[in-house]
Amino acid sequence: MSAVILALETSCDETSAAVVAGGRQVLSNIISSQVEVHRKFGGVVPEVASRKHLELLNQVVAEALGAAGLGFKDLDAVAVTYGPGLVGALLVGVSAAKAIAYGLDLPLVGVNHLEGHIYANFLVDPALDFPLLxxxxxxxxxxxxxxxxxxxxQVVGRTRDDAAGEAFDKAARTLGLGYPGGPLIDRLSRQGNPAAVNLPRAYLEEGSFDFSFSGLKSALINWLHRAGRLGGDVNKADLAASFQKAVVDVLVDKxxxxxxxxGVTTILLAGGVAANACLRAELARRAEEECRRVIIPPPVLCTDNAAMVACAAYYRFLRGAFAPLTLNAVPDLKLGEDRYEGSFVRKKTGPTS
Known part of the structure; x- marks a missing residue:
C-alpha cells in the first residue's frame, strides 16, 4: 500500500477525519456535521463551532482509523486544513494534527481548504490532464x-461581494425557508418555474470572469416588497427556482x-454549492455542447470533508512539501500561498508513490 495519510478538516462546522492511501483510495471519510447545532441561530456561530470540534475530534479520528482498519503505526503522514476558515475552528484541527505528527514522528502537511476542494476531483479521476479549470x-x-x-x-475570476453559497443562504432566509439555505433552495426549486420571475444577471464589464451576487439578492428582496404592497400571492417555489436559475446562469456562462x-477542455466543479442539482446538470449540459469534459465529485465530496484534504496532501507529500510544527491557523489564507514559519526536517521515510 502506498503512502497512507490521516487528514483532519475543521475549517467551519464539519468535524472530519479521513484515511486515504496513495492519494486516491479512500479507506475512510468520517464527517460529523454541526448543522442541527447552528440551525437555531440561522448560521454558523464561530465560538460554538470551535467548542463542538473540541468535543468531537478525538472520536472522529478514532472512527476514521477504525473504519480504515488501521492504527496510528500504519500512517506515513498527517495532513490538516490550516486555512482559510474560522480561526478558532481551524486551530482545533491544526493543534490536533501537530500533536499527532509530533507524537508519532511523522511528516505534517498543511493544506489550503480551497486546494482540498479542487483535489476532490482527483478522487473521482486521478489521471486528469493539465491544464484544468x-x-x-x-x-x-x-x-x-x-x-x-x-x-x-491561478485565480482568473472571483466574487466581488457575496459568494454563491452566501447568496443562497440569504435568499432562503428572505423566503423564510431556514438554514442551511443552499439545499433548501435546491429542493424547493424542483417544484417551481425558473422563468416565473425575471431576476437580473450580473455579468460585470466585458471580458471579466468575476462574479457579483449582492444585486441579485437585493432584487429578490425588492420583488417581495413590491408583491407585499400590491397584495399579490407569493409562490416561494417559483421565486426559489428563478433565483437559483439566475445564479446558475452566471456561474455556467462565466x-x-x-x-x-x-484553451481548457476539462472543467472541474468543487465546493459545497457543487452539490446543487441545477448547477451540476446545467454545467454538464452546456459543456457537452462545446465538447468539453466536466468532472463533478459526488455530493459527499463537495461539502467539507477530510478525504479531499488527504488527496491534496498526497501530492504535497510526493514533493516533500511539509509544514513545520510551528504551523498556525491562517483564516485568510490565499490559494497558492504557503504561510509556514520555521523549518522542518522530515524524519520518517515513507513510500514515494
Whole structure:
C-alpha cells in the first residue's frame, strides 16, 4: 500500500477525519456535521463551532482509523486544513494534527481548504490532464481557478461581494425557508418555474470572469416588497427556482467563457454549492455542447470533508512539501500561498508513490 495519510478538516462546522492511501483510495471519510447545532441561530456561530470540534475530534479520528482498519503505526503522514476558515475552528484541527505528527514522528502537511476542494476531483479521476479549470463555489468562496499543475493555481475570476453559497443562504432566509439555505433552495426549486420571475444577471464589464451576487439578492428582496404592497400571492417555489436559475446562469456562462479564453477542455466543479442539482446538470449540459469534459465529485465530496484534504496532501507529500510544527491557523489564507514559519526536517521515510 502506498503512502497512507490521516487528514483532519475543521475549517467551519464539519468535524472530519479521513484515511486515504496513495492519494486516491479512500479507506475512510468520517464527517460529523454541526448543522442541527447552528440551525437555531440561522448560521454558523464561530465560538460554538470551535467548542463542538473540541468535543468531537478525538472520536472522529478514532472512527476514521477504525473504519480504515488501521492504527496510528500504519500512517506515513498527517495532513490538516490550516486555512482559510474560522480561526478558532481551524486551530482545533491544526493543534490536533501537530500533536499527532509530533507524537508519532511523522511528516505534517498543511493544506489550503480551497486546494482540498479542487483535489476532490482527483478522487473521482486521478489521471486528469493539465491544464484544468475549476469552479469553486461554496458559502464563502466563488472562484474560477486555472490549475496548471499540481500546486500551481491561478485565480482568473472571483466574487466581488457575496459568494454563491452566501447568496443562497440569504435568499432562503428572505423566503423564510431556514438554514442551511443552499439545499433548501435546491429542493424547493424542483417544484417551481425558473422563468416565473425575471431576476437580473450580473455579468460585470466585458471580458471579466468575476462574479457579483449582492444585486441579485437585493432584487429578490425588492420583488417581495413590491408583491407585499400590491397584495399579490407569493409562490416561494417559483421565486426559489428563478433565483437559483439566475445564479446558475452566471456561474455556467462565466466558467465556459473562461475555459474558452484559456484553451481548457476539462472543467472541474468543487465546493459545497457543487452539490446543487441545477448547477451540476446545467454545467454538464452546456459543456457537452462545446465538447468539453466536466468532472463533478459526488455530493459527499463537495461539502467539507477530510478525504479531499488527504488527496491534496498526497501530492504535497510526493514533493516533500511539509509544514513545520510551528504551523498556525491562517483564516485568510490565499490559494497558492504557503504561510509556514520555521523549518522542518522530515524524519520518517515513507513510500514515494
Amino acid at each position: 475549476c469552479l469553486v463555489v461554496s458559502g464563502g468562496h466563488t472562484d474560477l481557478v486555472l490549475v496548471k499543475g499540481h500546486g500551481s493555481f 466558467t465556459l467563457a473562461a475555459a474558452r479564453e484559456n
